[in-house]
Amino acid sequence: MTNLSLIALTGTLVLTGLLVAGMFASRAWFGWLEVRKLELASGRPQADEPVAAAGASGTDRIELADLKARIRKLEAIASGIDL
Template sequence: MTDLSIVALTGALLLTGLLVAGVFASRAWSQWLEVRKLELASGRPQADEPIAPAAAGTDRIELADLKARIRKLEAIASGIDL
């Protein structure tokens, strides 16, 4: 075999391998998307979604922050300097 035919054969094999890997990756991506659709359709909370107690804790922090702001505004309105 000549050098040119070896290079052509190697190139063809590499392109074939790349094509097979691309088809495999495409099918894997499609199947992963299908799994995610089914998980979202199930209605159960996902692992990356916050759960209710964490959200309640955040609400408490925001409520405490608002109360502190109200106290400061009331102090300013009554003429008391903090």
């Protein structure tokens, strides 16, 4: 093989690989969008929605407030502030 044909073959293989990867990424993206559409159409609260927006009970709110207080204490400890 000559240098020119080796370069042409390498370029063709690289472009083919990029095309296949792009097609795979595109198919995955559209599949993910379809899943999200189905999740939104179901009418159920999503996992990434805040607890209060999902109709949380009073117990859930108390637990959330307790967790936030613990996080504040841990952040204070990490920054060197003594409570």
